[in-house]
Amino acid sequence: MNKDTILHITRFIVLVLVQALVLNHVNFLGFLNPYIYIIFILLAPININRSLFLALSFLLGLFIDMFSDSGGIHAAACIIIAFFRPIALRSAFGLSYEFQTVKLSNVRFGERLAYVLLMVLTHHIILFSLEIFNFSHILLIAKKTFFTSIFTIVITMLVLVLFRRSDS
Amino acid sequence: MRQIINFLIKNKHFLLFLMLLLISLIFTIQSHSYHKSKFISSTNFLTGGIYNWRHSVSHYFGLKKENERLLIENEHLRNQLSSLTIDSFAVKHTDSTSFKTPFVFTKSLVIKNDYSKIDNYILIDKGENHSVFADMGVITDKGIIGIIENTSKNYSRVISILNSNSRINAGLKKSNQYGSLTWNGKDPNIVQLETIPRQAIIREGDTIITHGRSTIFPKGIGIGTILSYKLNQNKSYYEIDVKLFNDMTNIGFVYTIENKNAIEIKSLEK
Numbered sequence: 086m087n088k089d090t091i092l093h094i095t096r097f098i099v100l101v102l103v104q105a106l107v108l109n110h111v112n113f114l115g116f117l118n119p120y121i122y123i124i125f126i127l128l129a130p131i132n133i134n135r136s137l138f139l140a141l142s143f144l145l146g147l148f149i150d151m152f153s154d155s156g157g158i159h160a161a162a163c164i165i166i167a168f169f170r171p172i173a174l175r176s177a178f179g180l181s182y183e184f185q186t187v188k189l190s191n192v193r194f195g196e197r198l199a200y201v202l203l204m205v206l207t208h209h210i211i212l213f214s215l216e217i218f219n220f221s222h223i224l225l226i227a228k229k230t231f232f233t234s235i236f237t238i239v240i241t242m243l244v245l246v247l248f249r250r251s252d253s
Numbered sequence: 254m255r256q257i258i259n260f261l262i263k264n265k266h267f268l269l270f271l272m273l274l275l276i277s278l279i280f281t282i283q284s285h286s287y288h289k290s291k292f293i294s295s296t297n298f299l300t301g302g303i304y305n306w307r308h309s310v311s312h313y314f315g316l317k318k319e320n321e322r323l324l325i326e327n328e329h330l331r332n333q334l335s336s337l338t339i340d341s342f343a344v345k346h347t348d349s350t351s352f353k354t355p356f357v358f359t360k361s362l363v364i365k366n367d368y369s370k371i372d373n374y375i376l377i378d379k380g381e382n383h384s385v386f387a388d389m390g391v392i393t394d395k396g397i398i399g400i401i402e403n404t405s406k407n408y409s410r411v412i413s414i415l416n417s418n419s420r421i422n423a424g425l426k427k428s429n430q431y432g433s434l435t436w437n438g439k440d441p442n443i444v445q446l447e448t449i450p451r452q453a454i455i456r457e458g459d460t461i462i463t464h465g466r467s468t469i470f471p472k473g474i475g476i477g478t479i480l481s482y483k484l485n486q487n488k489s490y491y492e493i494d495v496k497l498f499n500d501m502t503n504i505g506f507v508y509t510i511e512n513k514n515a516i517e518i519k520s521l522e523k
Contacts, residue, residue, distance in 0.1 A: 106307050116369040135266045143273045151300050154374040156284025157277035168270045215281050
């Protein structure tokens with residue numbers, strides 16, 4: 086158990102609790118809740134064991150599902166973005182990802198925004214399609230995805246800036 | 254054989270991904286059908302306990318409003334009681350058996366309430382240990398909230414009327430026509446009443462109540478008033494928007510309704 090492992094475990098627990106106890110009850114403008122628990126997936130180390138990463142993401146989603154009584158929608162959205170994270174990383178950071186030198190705390194703002202945008206949008210599209218589960222409500226899905234994504238991206242970028250680790 | 258094993262090893266991440274995705278999709282599909290979403294729910298001791306702890310903190314901020322509501326309800330009930338005792342000779346009805354109804358009301362606290370999703374659930378702090386079981390009705394002092402769907406030892410989950418799976422029998426107060434109450438997912442204070450036949454005479458502002466056609470709710474519990482109505486496409490039924498008496502975004506305490514005759518009635522219906 087080195088320092089990094091403990092950091093990631095703490096982050097996992099804190100994010101689940103913050104999401105379940107505070108952010109699921111924001112209901113800004115009646116329906117907007119930011120889903121920032123995916124920061125765990127965004128910040129997981131790049132060279133992490135992929136099977137372990139998939140299992141952890143599934144667990145993360147399942148905990149959120151338990152708290153919000155939503156079946157398996159968060160779990161499904163989480164493992165999909167966890168599985169496709171390398172693609173998002175490659176398209177956002179290009180070469181520096183290939184050499185495994187990316188640190189999310191010291192990349193340029195534009196690249197970081199692109200990465201967060203890709204991940205959050207994918208996650209929210211899957212999440213709301215599964216939540217509403219009815220393609221006759223496709224406008225509602227689009228509306229919810231759009232506004233919630235903006236909210237989530239803003240909060241996520243703020244959290245990433247505020248809790249930047251000073252040693253890196 | 255070796256090739257199969259090699260294939261499995263080579264694609265183990267992808268296979269794990271598919272397996273986990275399948276599991277979560279099964280949970281999702283189960284959650285969209287009524288009475289099947291028992292596996293992943295907030296009634297277990299971990300999430301229930303955490304919500305209870307959270308509620309014990311946040312509960313204090315609403316105490317004043319809650320007290321006022323209770324006082325208003327008390328006032329209402331006291332007025333009813335006094336009119337009852339004046340109307341009938343009090344002596345005649347002191348015997349408790351002459352008042353016997355099959356319905357037993359038990360109070361409980363709401364520790365989690367959703368209203369922004371399509372399928373909303375409410376968590377309350379009474380469970381099997383307090384003899385709260387599935388298929389019991391849940392109301393507040395103002396009107397209905399939902400039906401208990403899933404219970405654990407100390408908590409139970411209520412399927413709110415703000416849930417796409419919820420179907421509750423409801424009808425007009427002034428006539429006997431009835432339909433089913435559903436929600437279209439838009440406004441948490443407006444629900445839809447369907448399949449009221451066009452012969453019914455309705456007006457905006459009419460009261461909608463439960464009709465006592467199931468064993469869950471007794472007859473005459475308030476739901477809301479008619480906000481607007483129109484005939485459906487083939488002009489045989491009304492589609493009615495109902496403004497709820499309850500503010501679904503602010504529920505503090507609820508009553509669960511147990512019907513002592515439920516088993517007997519259900520055994521007859523079989």
